[in-house]
Every structure is written in C-alpha cells, then in structure tokens.
Amino acid sequence: MNTTFLHLEDTIRKKIVLKKKGVYIIFFHNLSGNLVCEIKASRVDLTVVGLYTGNKMQEFTLTTTQHHFSPFSRSRLLIKGIFDGMSKFKYSGRIRIEKKAKGTHASQKNQNLVISENTLVDTEPCLEIMSDDVFCTHSATTIQPERDSLFYFASKGIKEKKAQKLILRGFIEELFEFFPPLLHNKQIIKLKNSVLTRYD
Amino acid sequence: MQIYNSAMLNKPPNTFRYRYGFSMPEKNVYSTGVGLSDKVIRDISRLKNEPSWMLDYRLQAYAFFCSKKIPDWGVNLKNLDLDRITYFIRATQNQTSSWEDLPKEIKQTYDRIGVPEAERKFLAGVSAQYESEVVYESMQKELKKKGVVFCDMDSGLRQYPEIVKAYFATLVPFSDNKFAALNSSVWSGGSFVYIPKGVHVNMPLQAYFRMNAPAFGQFERTLIIADEGSFVHYIEGCTAPVYTKDSLHSAVVEIFVQKNARVRYTTVQNWSKNVFNLVTKRAQVQEKGIMEWIDCNLGSKATMKYPAIYLKGKSAHGEVLSIAYSGKNQHQDAGAKIFHIAPHTSSRIVSKSISKSGGRCTYRGSVSIARGAEGSSAFVTCDALLLDGKSRSDTYPRMRIREKQARIHHEATTSKIKDQELLYLQQRGIKKIDAEGLYINGFIEPIVKEIPLEYSIELNRLLQVEMSHHGG
Numbered sequence: 001m002n003t004t005f006l007h008l009e010d011t012i013r014k015k016i017v018l019k020k021k022g023v024y025i026i027f028f029h030n031l032s033g034n035l036v037c038e039i040k041a042s043r044v045d046l047t048v049v050g051l052y053t054g055n056k057m058q059e060f061t062l063t064t065t066q067h068h069f070s071p072f073s074r075s076r077l078l079i080k081g082i083f084d085g086m087s088k089f090k091y092s093g094r095i096r097i098e099k100k101a102k103g104t105h106a107s108q109k110n111q112n113l114v115i116s117e118n119t120l121v122d123t124e125p126c127l128e129i130m131s132d133d134v135f136c137t138h139s140a141t142t143i144q145p146e147r148d149s150l151f152y153f154a155s156k157g158i159k160e161k162k163a164q165k166l167i168l169r170g171f172i173e174e175l176f177e178f179f180p181p182l183l184h185n186k187q188i189i190k191l192k193n194s195v196l197t198r199y200d
Numbered sequence: 201m202q203i204y205n206s207a208m209l210n211k212p213p214n215t216f217r218y219r220y221g222f223s224m225p226e227k228n229v230y231s232t233g234v235g236l237s238d239k240v241i242r243d244i245s246r247l248k249n250e251p252s253w254m255l256d257y258r259l260q261a262y263a264f265f266c267s268k269k270i271p272d273w274g275v276n277l278k279n280l281d282l283d284r285i286t287y288f289i290r291a292t293q294n295q296t297s298s299w300e301d302l303p304k305e306i307k308q309t310y311d312r313i314g315v316p317e318a319e320r321k322f323l324a325g326v327s328a329q330y331e332s333e334v335v336y337e338s339m340q341k342e343l344k345k346k347g348v349v350f351c352d353m354d355s356g357l358r359q360y361p362e363i364v365k366a367y368f369a370t371l372v373p374f375s376d377n378k379f380a381a382l383n384s385s386v387w388s389g390g391s392f393v394y395i396p397k398g399v400h401v402n403m404p405l406q407a408y409f410r411m412n413a414p415a416f417g418q419f420e421r422t423l424i425i426a427d428e429g430s431f432v433h434y435i436e437g438c439t440a441p442v443y444t445k446d447s448l449h450s451a452v453v454e455i456f457v458q459k460n461a462r463v464r465y466t467t468v469q470n471w472s473k474n475v476f477n478l479v480t481k482r483a484q485v486q487e488k489g490i491m492e493w494i495d496c497n498l499g500s501k502a503t504m505k506y507p508a509i510y511l512k513g514k515s516a517h518g519e520v521l522s523i524a525y526s527g528k529n530q531h532q533d534a535g536a537k538i539f540h541i542a543p544h545t546s547s548r549i550v551s552k553s554i555s556k557s558g559g560r561c562t563y564r565g566s567v568s569i570a571r572g573a574e575g576s577s578a579f580v581t582c583d584a585l586l587l588d589g590k591s592r593s594d595t596y597p598r599m600r601i602r603e604k605q606a607r608i609h610h611e612a613t614t615s616k617i618k619d620q621e622l623l624y625l626q627q628r629g630i631k632k633i634d635a636e637g638l639y640i641n642g643f644i645e646p647i648v649k650e651i652p653l654e655y656s657i658e659l660n661r662l663l664q665v666e667m668s669h670h671g672g
Contacts, residue, residue: 099589114604125610127595132586132616139611142601 054087223441261374261384275502324403349394356392390420455483487513508537511545526559555591
C-alpha cells in the first residue's frame with residue numbers, strides 16, 4: 001500500500017479528498033484552521049495527528065471533519081494539547097458517515113493537559129452516523145497531571161518539577177507512537193526533539 | 201435482576217400494539233377552544249382564581265413567546281401547528297382522593313394503565329393529571345404527618361403562595377426558550393412537592409400524565425423542593441391515545457436540592473407517536489446534595505429534552521442516566537446539561553440510544569466547568585446502537601473547561617449489534633430475534649437497573665415487543 005505523509009506547516013488546508021486506497025498520515029503542530037478529510041475510496045487508512053503546545057497568550061481554534069463516503073475505510077484522529085499560561089484552545093471535531101459507507105471504522109480522540117490556572121479549553125465533538133454497519137468512537141479528556149502520578153515520582157525521590165517534566169514528555173511521546181512504525185521521517189524526529197526540549 | 205423470562209423467549213409477540221393508545225369519549229366541563237390568545241390566558245387564570253402576579257407573569261411570558269421564532273435546530277418542528285391546538289381543558293369539576301369518585305371514563309383510563317394497582321403495591325403517593333388538571337391525588341397519611349407536601353401545582357399556589365412565589369420560575373425563567381415561555385403563559389397542573397428537613401420518603405411519589413383529547417396541549421409545571429438532608433424519588437409517567445392529529449406536551453420542571461438532600465427524578469415517557477414533547481427540566485444542587493435524572497424516552501413523535509443540573513454548592517453531585525429509543529418516524533433529541541460552579545463537584549452522564557426502522561436518536565449535551573470549580577470531575581459516556589441501515593444516530597457533546605484542577609472525560613461509541621455475539625447466542629439455541637432482544641436488554645441494563653423494578657419490567661417488555669416487530 002502506498003503511504004502518503006503530509007506535514008501541514010503553515011496553514012491547515014481546507015479540504016483533503018482521498019480518492020485512492022492507501023495509507024495517509026497528516027500531521028500538524030500548533031495550527032488553527034479547518035481540516036476536512038473526505039474519504040471517497042475503499043481501503044483508505046487515514047491517520048490525523050495534531051499537537052498543540054500552547055503558552056502565553058496563544059489561541060488556537062481547530063475544526064476537523066472525518067467524512068466517510070465509501071465503504072470499508074478507516075480513519076483515526078488524535079489531537080493532543082498541553083496548555084500553559086493564558087493559552088486558549090477551541091476544538092470541534094466531527095465524524096460523519098454517509099449511508100453508503102458500510103464497514104467504516106472511525107475514531108476521534110482529544111486529550112488535553114492543562115498546566116496553568118488561566119487556560120481555556122472548549123471541545124465540541126460530534127458524530128453523525130447514517131449507516132448501521134460501522135464502528136465509531138470518540139473520546140475527550142481534559143485534566144491536569146495526575147496527583148497520583150506525581151506522588152509516585154515523589155515516592156521514588158523525584159522532585160515535583162522534574163516529575164511534571166517527565167509526565168509531559170510521556171504525554172507528547174505517546175502522540176508520536178501513534179504514527180505507523182514504518183514512518184521514520186527525519187523531519188518528525190527533529191520536530192519531536194524540538195518539542196520535547198521545550199519542556200526540559 | 202431477571203429481565204428476560206422464559207415465557208418471553210418462547211413466545212415473542214408477533215404484532216406490536218401501543219398498549220396505551222385507546223381513547224375515551226371526550227367529555228369536559230370547560231375548554232378554552234382551539235388557539236391561543238391573551239383572552240385564553242386570562243380565562244385560565246380567572247378560572248383558577250390566581251393572584252394577580254401570576255396573571256402578569258403569564259402575560260409577560262406570552263409576549264415573549266410571540267416574539268420568539270420556532271427553533272430551527274434539533275427536531276423538525278415544521279409540522280407543529282400551534283394554532284390548531286387546544287390549550288386548556290378541564291375534565292372534571294372536582295379533584296378527588298378516591299378513584300371511585302372519578303367519572304367513569306377517567307377511572308377506566310387509569311385502571312387500564314394500571315395506576316391504582318401500582319399505587320397499592322409500591323407508591324407513597326399518586327397524582328393523576330387528565331388533560332389540563334390533576335383529577336386524583338393521594339398520599340400516605342404518615343407522610344402528611346411528617347410535613348411532606350405533594351399536591352398539584354394549582355393547589356400549591358393556593359395553599360403555599362409564599363413558597364411558590366419565592367421559587368417559581370427562578371430556575372427556568374420564561375425567557376429561557378420559546379417553549380418554556382409557552383408553558384409559563386398557559387401552565388396548568390403538574391406537581392408541587394416539598395420535603396421537610398431530614399425526611400426520607402422511602403417509596404416513590406408518582407405523577408401520571410394522560411392526554412385524552414386530540415390536538416391538545418398539556419403544559420404541566422412541576423416544582424420540587426427537597427429541604428436539608430431529605431430524600432425523595434419522584435416518578436412521572438406519560439401516555440396518550442393514538443390520533444392522526446398532533447398533540448403537544450411542553451412541561452417545565454424546577455427542582456431545588458438543598459444541603460445534603462437527594463432527589464431522584466425518573467421519567468418514563470411513553471407518549472403516543474403523534475405527540476411533540478418539548479420539555480425544559482432543571483435542578484439546582486446545594487452543598488453535598490445529589491440530583492439524579494433518570495430519563496427514558498420511548499414514545500412521542502419528536503422529543504427535545506435536556507435535563508440540566510447546576511452544581512452550586514461544594515461537593516454537590518449530579519447524574520443523568522438516559523435511554524432513548526426511536527422507531528419509525530420518531531426523533532429523540534435528548535441529552536443533558538451540567539454546570540459545575542462550586543469546587544469539588546462531580547457529575548456523570550450515561551446515555552444509551554437505540555435507533556431502528558428509520559428512527560433517529562440524537563444526544564446533545566454540555567458540560568461546563570466554571571473557573572473556581574476546582575477539583576471537579578465530569579464523566580460522560582454515550583453509546584448508540586443502530587439496528588438497520590435506515591436509521592440515524594448523532595452525538596453532539598460539548599465541554600467547556602475554565603479550571604485547571606478538574607477532570608473531564610468523555611467517550612462515545614456508535615455501532616450495530618455484533619455478528620459474533622449474535623452467533624454465540626444462536627449457537628446456544630436461541631433464535632436470532634430473541635438473541636437481538638437479549639443483546640438490547642444487556643445494552644440498556646446499566647440504566648434499567650436504576651429504575652424501580654415494576655417499571656424496568658415494563659420497559660424491558662416494551663422494548664422486547666418493539667424488537668420482535670423489528671426482527672419479523
């Protein structure tokens with residue numbers, strides 16, 4: 001299967017139409033915009049990964065749509081964000097499955113870690129499903145680093161500041177694990193390291 | 201809990217009949233006639249001998265109602281013709297506390313629904329509303345001695361004007377939405393419940409709502425106040441005859457849960473499929489109080505209902521458990537709204553929906569965590585089951601978080617009945633149609649087990665019948 005990797009760097013392109021089978025991976029970091037993925041072929045395996053590292057007065061507004069028109073395709077979406085300072089994040093994600101898109105497997109996941117008092121996070125996911133032979137899930141969590149985890153570190157003699165860093169690191173690394181293993185893109189590794197150093 | 205007995209397994213009923221679809225000859229002592237105007241509202245108010253503030257309130261609400269458009273989101277309300285509805289019908293002259301004193305038609309209606317029987321078996325109090333007003337009311341004597349008040353809203357306003365004035369419309373003002381305004385202008389009937397400090401009402405109180413006339417509008421208004429440390433379980437049931445003309449049911453429910461109190465509100469909504477059900481329900485919870493909405497939407501043509509909870513006191517807890525079932529030509533647009541205002545509040549929403557034969561179920565919810573509601577947690581889960589390719593399921597949850605120290609989780613799934621699981625049951629000699637029934641019973645089990653046994657049996661039976669219809 002062909003693997004297509006798309007790293008959105010400046011703006012989120014409005015609409016991406018997938019008309020051929022294959023593996024597609026879309027990645028973006030700290031971008032606002034509206035991403036529409038229309039799946040118009042069978043055996044499309046789409047992965048959308050978005051990372052947000054907000055601080056100070058940064059503001060992000062993201063809208064995503066996973067729109068399935070054809071049967072037997074898969075789409076996965078993972079948006080992870082760490083919000084510090086006065087940063088704001090508004091996300092609305094949509095999965096829409098048309099009648100013809102039998103055997104679809106679509107998932108949507110949004111995880112936010114809030115590490116400052118003054119942040120604002122709004123998530124508004126929605127599922128619109130017109131076909132019965134499908135499996136769709138979606139989940140969203142917004143939490144601060146868990147007290148239990150911090151305590152665990154403390155009991156091992158790791159100070160809170162260091163522990164927090166480790167938790168954030170783990171949170172980000174998880175996102176990169178979402179990519180298929182065959183993807184060893186230098187650009188991605190570089191980006192991962194640069195994001196990780198930010199929280200060192 | 202045994203929810204699936206062998207008799208059901210052996211003999212799935214072949215035809216589905218809405219058991220409550222019968223109608224009685226329409227007899228009334230007063231009706232305002234078709235349509236709504238200032239005069240109708242003045243007539244209702246005069247008939248009830250209301251204080252002038254209530255009439256003013258009704259008229260203000262009516263002006264607001266006229267100024268608002270019909271909502272264009274949610275269910276399709278294009279076929280709802282508000283000019284062809286009768287807004288007030290008085291069925292009998294006097295309210296009674298004995299079934300025998302009721303006019304024959306009304307008594308027969310409730311006998312067929314099974315209300316007097318349920319009252320004998322497991323209820324602490326019953327209020328029965330027929331058309332616009334409550335015709336029967338009774339409560340156990342011990343509760344009366346303890347100071348529990350359970351009466352219809354009209355009597356509540358007459359007997360406890362100060363309490364009603366202090367609480368009425370403070371949670372749901374008429375300006376909340378068009379249908380809350382409609383209810384505020386023509387409300388009639390409903391329940392007024394007051395539970396004094398520290399009183400636990402162990403058996404449920406039930407209100408039964410019945411519409412008999414065609415193209416009728418029922419607008420009950422319920423106010424429940426649970427004082428410190430008290431507990432009450434309030435159940436409402438609703439049915440109506442099957443007519444070709446559409447009816448409207450638009451209620452407003454306000455619940456005040458004071459410190460350490462707990463209120464559980466169960467709805468078994470089983471309107472016939474020609475009823476628009478547009479309801480506003482809201483509860484406010486003080487410190488360490490608990491509010492639980494248990495919401496079963498099975499009937500009606502179209503429902504829009506989003507029970508809300510304001511968690512205003514520290515460590516308050518709110519729960520919304522709901523089941524929605526949509527068959528042919530039905531749209532259930534239900535959900536929940538929770539506002540975390542105080543610290544350490546927690547909430548849980550569990551929603552299950554089943555769509556079949558072209559029915560449509562929508563979950564529309566919102567969870568807000570205000571700044572300052574530190575240590576709050578919210579958990580939302582919505583599962584939808586689609587039984588055929590014609591049906592539709594939507595999920596629109598919304599989360600707004602303004603506080604760092606909070607935990608919010610949400611998850612949703614939509615799927616069909618898994619073939620492997622059906623195969624597993626079929627291997628054990630269970631027919632496919634029964635296997636589907638079992639699967640569905642399992643799917644809704646987490647909510648059904650929260651409902652009093654008598655109702656859960658009824659609910660399971662009802663779904664069973666609907667499903668057998670589907671499988672055939």
